[in-house]
Amino acid sequence: MARPKSEEKRLHLMLAAAEAVAERGVGAPTALIAKLAGVAEGTLFRYFPTKEALLNETYLYICELGWASANESFDLSRPLIERARHLWDMHVDWCLANPVWDRALSQLAVTEILTKETRAAEAAMFPDVGLMEQVSAGEVLAGHPTEYADALFLAVANATIEFARREPERVEAYKASGFAAFRRMFLD
Template sequence: MARPKSEDKRNAILAAATQVIAEQGLGAPTARIAKVAGVAEGTLFTYFESKDVLLNELYLDIKAGMGEAMMGAYPRTGSIEKRARYAWLQYVNWGVAFPDKRRTIAQLSVSDRLSEQTRAAGMRPFADINEMLEASIASGVLRDQPPAFVAAIMGSLAETTMEFIERDPAHAERYREAGLEAFWNAIARK
């Protein structure tokens, strides 16, 4: 009779995969991930039938945590600028708090190893932000750009902001505000 799977082991494998991928990239061997997780490589494949399954589940796990951080108290009302500011600050704060997850999700996001279903599921926690962007574009508050393009601008500017905060934490607030200002100026109509 097969032993039941342990949530602790599954979580250890996901945490190890985050760390190893942040350090070595998506080509990191599963043997290394298993070693960091403290399990045998065969055990890794008991929990995830292939590396692609592991990568897809890792993406969803990181996106779920990011979604909780960003959307937990998201202001569904108020000005577009207030809501954009909230999303920006929560994303930057999450990325600074979890640099390995940030680096791993950046690699996973451009990987061809993720299924379209996984990508769609990973975006569900952010539906309110996407709706806000679409409504803001339609009403003329924001420039007429596809929401995915606006998200890419946010991601790029936020990544730069997070890198500067990591290098110079004493000036973190300055970088947060400067990044936000650049983001808002890039998307808002004048």
């Protein structure tokens, strides 16, 4: 083979797409994405057939990055409440540490760009640490899918993150309060 297609370029393109979407929304031009990735405009389309495909893959890639660290560091031998807090901390910290990626995900999540397949793949990615089963088996969420528990976790987390960002010096206070709120919902 003349030259293998560079996995590095794929990654650069997805990271560039995330950055562009974070800054300019899903309307960010492919030309900008290519420029941010350091490749020619045409090159983008050799790695992704359409802009939509690029954005879908980017979404999943960034999701993976986000959950990767969380998943690595799990200690299933710890009590449930500690695991929950660990998950909470990992998620909130990652979002705060990576505002660009977090913003890209938010932007993509509300558009029609994401396919059913992408949404399914994302749902499957939520770390399964035995937390949500417990939650949705509890009295409050009895009878609802675990995805609803996931969604509530994320909803509370994201609202918390937004306010933590506004008052950076009070991040830990928000983190604690947000987790306390979540915990009281289900875990007491």
